[in-house]
Amino acid sequence: MSTETDLDAAGSKHRKPWGITLIGLITIGGLIAMPYLAGEPDGEKMPDIVRFLGHFHPVLLHLPIGIFSLILFQELLAMVSRKKPQRTIFPMFFGAASAVLAVLAGFLLYHGGGFEGSELAHDHLWGGLIFACAAVFTFIVKSWSMAPSSSQAFYRVLLFSSVGIMGYASHDGASITHGSDYLTQYAPNPIREALGLEPKIEKEEKAAKPLEEQIVYADIIQPILEMRCVECHKEGKAKGKFRLDTYDLLLAGGKEGEGIEPGNAIDSNIIFRIDLPEDDDEHMPPEGKKDIEDHEVAILKWWINQGADPAKTVGDLEITDEIRDAIGNLKMTEKFVEDHAHGEGSSDAEAANADSSQPSDDLKKSVDALAVKFPGAITFESQESAGLTFTGVSMRKTLNDDIFAEVGPVIAQLVSLDLSATGVTDRTVALLEPAENLRMIRLSETQITDAAMDTLAKLQNLESINLYGTKVTDAGVKKLSELPNLKRLYLWQTDVSDAAMEELKKANPDLEIVTGI
Known part of the structure; x- marks a missing residue:
């Protein structure tokens, strides 16, 4: 028979799974204890091996999602089918084991740095831990329900609950990576209304805003930061406790102090990190992310050296032809292209912040x-x-x-x-x-x-x-x-x-x- 190789095949001599139960409960206890034993995350104290293993989390997390989706489909099919399903614990074992591995890698990723102070990352960690514990407990219950006379009702309730917890934790994980509105960003208004979200307002045609009238921070600097930096420095994913999604947070900086020093670009932390060699571990954006372009760096430095005022327009600042050309070369996100025009105009103003001492x-x-x-x-x-x-x-x-x-x-x-x-x-x-x-x-x-x-x-x-x-x-x-x-x-x-x-x-x-x- 096809079930002869199954360790827990149904039969008259069904063994009580005490060993599975004991190991499972110890695993659940260990998972719950981990955050309390490890304390608050501090990437600066973590060795590279922690970061190395933690980076496998995005790979491993797909295993339990796929396995539990398959098990759920099989159980739903068995519930509506007249054919008696084959009883086996192997799928549930692999589902629980992969959930534990994914959570362990996620725990190392969380403590490897970059998520300090992030409530969303903290919630995602606990969501993953609860899912892994639920998966292990579901596996324990499944092992006890292998006898021919055992009911599958409690096991199925736990399975459906585990999948629900998995979905919640996955949503938090996606929000960390892509933003909290990633799934709903393009939802039609009927769906948005059903979810209790604000309806999307249709965009109206706008007259192009002349360059001199553009607010430097809101219309030029912030879109650069959104495109290059905010993905890793936002709510829920503030690497180095540094967020760049608002002006006040950009100014406040993170663990290493203020993000920018108005009037002094060269000593501003954000510029310092950008100017590091690309192969340096501290270079920003990090390896694997598209590097910020020279004309974008020039614009950031110009704005900071001009005082980094969040309210001033281009016309309020001294601007050189070089910076004017740099702004004209910006290739922004769809929102920036729609909302802003690259004005051409002319100006005789020259930057006054250059050091008059020429190098010999x-x-x-x-x-x-x-x-x-x-x-x-x-x-x-x-x-x-x-x-x-x-x-x-x-x-x-x-x-x-x-x-x-x-x-x-x-x-x-x-x-x-x-x-x-x-x-x-x-x-x-x-x-x-x-x-x-x-x-x-x-x-x-x-x-x-x-x-x-x-x-x-x-x-x-x-x-x-x-x-x-x-x-x-x-x-x-x-x-x-x-x-x-x-x-x-x-x-x-x-x-x-x-x-x-x-x-x-x-x-x-x-x-x-x-x-x-």
């Missing part, structure tokens, strides 16, 4: 030579500026004091320096004394101590200092109290006390101290 030929030669040793790390602040930016994030495993010393000939030209998570120590910071124009420095997760603060205290143009995860103490940060231009100081996970921070605030009331709380 000798400096250019030095930078070209260093670019060979430090590919993608050292660049000019702009084509018209002699100021240099240096980022060592792509060399975290190799950059140390001796290697950074090779930058010595151009240290005086540095305006922005990122040595986060590299092997540098106080020796490297001591080399920065000639960098009188340095405005931003990131030393997070390095081995620097209070001794490095002696040098930083001499750099009077410093505006932003990141000391996150260092060994700096109260004695060290007190040395920074006399910096006249310091606007932002990151002291998250250091040994600096609240009392010392209060003293700093008294000395500099305009100083923002970021503690990660």
Whole structure:
């Protein structure tokens, strides 16, 4: 007979599935305990293996969906058919097992970073856990109903309930990936009305809005962000606790501080991430996403340097022919194309934020030579500026004091320096004394101590200092109290006390101290 190979084939000697029940209940207990044992997600503390395994979740989740859909179809067919169905627990076993695997991968993905603070991701996690528990319990009940005289009613109730929970959890998952209105975005009004949604208003023909009348943020900047960034930085999926779907959230930033610094594009976190080499782990958009185009970056920098005002129109700002052409080259989403016109017009206004100090030929030669040793790390602040930016994030495993010393000939030209998570120590910071124009420095997760603060205290143009995860103490940060231009100081996970921070605030009331709380 075809059922001879089935471990639990119906027969007169049907065994009680105590082993299956015990293992199943232990599995359910483990699934429920996982979130409480793991605590809040923190991607920065997770090893790469967690992210690697977590990324299999989108692949594995299709297995239980397919298997449970097939089982549901078979049960519905059996309910309306006169033919007695063959009893087997194999489909239900594979359905429950695949549900557990998918949830485990999803749990690792959740804790691997990018979903901190997301209520939708939290709800999706628990929806998946409840579904996996229901699937395992349904499998247990199925194993007890294999006897010929057993009723299938309770099993079928659990099966239908499990599929319902699966549908709810799947909807949350789709909302995280595609947005909460993904399924209903194009629903006809009768369906929208039945679902309790606002009816869709038919679009009216609009007159083209001249370029000078367009609001820069709403009509130009926000559509760029929606197309390039918002998919991963929105409600329910705010990677790095950073959302870009509204102006206030863009300004507020995320775990690393403010997203933009009005009037200063080069030190704005969003521009910093965009300008990183494409093979850098911190580069945005991440690998696999279409990179932001040069003319779009130019527009973002122009808007930030002009003050990043959310209400000003193009006509209110100084605009060069280069930026005008960049706006004209935008290829936006359907909404942007329908709602906005690429005005042509002319303007004699020129940007006034260029550094008047032109780079010398000798400096250019030095930078070209260093670019060979430090590919993608050292660049000019702009084509018209002699100021240099240096980022060592792509060399975290190799950059140390001796290697950074090779930058010595151009240290005086540095305006922005990122040595986060590299092997540098106080020796490297001591080399920065000639960098009188340095405005931003990131030393997070390095081995620097209070001794490095002696040098930083001499750099009077410093505006932003990141000391996150260092060994700096109260004695060290007190040395920074006399910096006249310091606007932002990151002291998250250091040994600096609240009392010392209060003293700093008294000395500099305009100083923002970021503690990660």
